[in-house]
Amino acid sequence: MATYRELLQQVKSEIDEVDAAQARVLLEAADAPLFLDVREEDEWNEGQIPGAVHIPRGNLESRVEAAAPDHAQPIVVYCAGGSRSAFAAKTLAELGYENVVSLAGGFTDWKRNGFPTQLPATLDPEKRSRYSRHLLIPEVGVEGQLKLLQSRVLMIGAGGLGSPASLYLAAAGVGRLGIVDDDRVDASNLQRQIAHSTERLGEWKADSAKRTLEALNPDVEVVTYKERITSENVDRILADGWDVILDGADNFPTRYLINDASVFHDIPVVHGSIFRFEGQVTVFKPHEGPCYRCLFPQPPPPELAPSCAEGGVLGVLPGIIGSLQANETLKLCMGIGDTLAGRLLLFDALATEFSEVNLKRDPNCPVCGEHPTITEYIDYVEFCAGRTAHA
Ligand SMILES: [Zn+2]
Numbered sequence: 262m263a264t265y266r267e268l269l270q271q272v273k274s275e276i277d278e279v280d281a282a283q284a285r286v287l288l289e290a291a292d293a294p295l296f297l298d299v300r301e302e303d304e305w306n307e308g309q310i311p312g313a314v315h316i317p318r319g320n321l322e323s324r325v326e327a328a329a330p331d332h333a334q335p336i337v338v339y340c341a342g343g344s345r346s347a348f349a350a351k352t353l354a355e356l357g358y359e360n361v362v363s364l365a366g367g368f369t370d371w372k373r374n375g376f377p378t379q380l381p382a383t384l385d386p387e388k389r390s391r392y393s394r395h396l397l398i399p400e401v402g403v404e405g406q407l408k409l410l411q412s413r414v415l416m417i418g419a420g421g422l423g424s425p426a427s428l429y430l431a432a433a434g435v436g437r438l439g440i441v442d443d444d445r446v447d448a449s450n451l452q453r454q455i456a457h458s459t460e461r462l463g464e465w466k467a468d469s470a471k472r473t474l475e476a477l478n479p480d481v482e483v484v485t486y487k488e489r490i491t492s493e494n495v496d497r498i499l500a501d502g503w504d505v506i507l508d509g510a511d512n513f514p515t516r517y518l519i520n521d522a523s524v525f526h527d528i529p530v531v532h533g534s535i536f537r538f539e540g541q542v543t544v545f546k547p548h549e550g551p552c553y554r555c556l557f558p559q560p561p562p563p564e565l566a567p568s569c570a571e572g573g574v575l576g577v578l579p580g581i582i583g584s585l586q587a588n589e590t591l592k593l594c595m596g597i598g599d600t601l602a603g604r605l606l607l608f609d610a611l612a613t614e615f616s617e618v619n620l621k622r623d624p625n626c627p628v629c630g631e632h633p634t635i636t637e638y639i640d641y642v643e644f645c646a647g648r649t650a651h652a
Pocket of ligand 1: 264551552553554555556623626627628630
């Protein structure tokens, strides 16, 4: 009786193998061979070689004829590491296939080389219908939609900016939305915070937003944190795994805390702020663009901080700025387009004018610079005691 290792050695001596680089050349060729993935369903769902056909090893003999009726058809068979595909290549030869090679090192080696991969095109009919206007855009398509469904976005605040942003992110099919908000719905919020309603007065904003978003799109899982983000809880909240942070907070302590956390955890922040008729949006992408401290290394001393009186805002302005934040977030989730990293977009609602300012990284930045001096969270004094509202 041979051991598994001996058997594998024996099989490998009987088949032909290519390495990842050779397979890549074959894939790019005009008459590319059939790429046959013999891994299990869950492995396939994590990503595959573009254009590959999936037949799990256990179904190979019964299904391969349908996928490759011509026995002269060149085939590159692959699995995760190159062992199952070696056995599969031998089986294919026994079935009469004449041009079969096994990918040594498998999909693992392929990915390690940075070669292209794709996610499986699996959207059920309901999702195909719901997201049909996304599927019609070549830059999004099934692949982009699947990325959105797998994306996790943390919203800081379910107020003026968080309301429109979260509505559009949920509608777009972002799979997981976290909402951090310790505030309750107040009558003065409803002039702009459209995730809430008159019948929700007094409810937690996080719960109210969750109901609105889940009613809009059951594909979205909403996770609520009915707490104010602080140096004590920020690591715990971020440990739940987020791809993008959408900052809808309107106070300095939170803004600095989120900035430092985003650099420490390497998570991009889509930043928005509003006042009266003016709004600003940018993206802070750690180590690729500036962070908030590159621009403002320290918060102003409390006596110089902006007035603590509630700032007025035109009700539609957070709708515009929050929607722009949603736009940046969707692009980050799908990896398409150019984000606002390194650019501050300014909007004047009274003049209806957009303008833009370039932002530069500061190599001496205290948190993202070459020699950071801030390596743990700092609690800044509350500028406006008792004020917890988000935008
Ligand atoms: Zn910085």
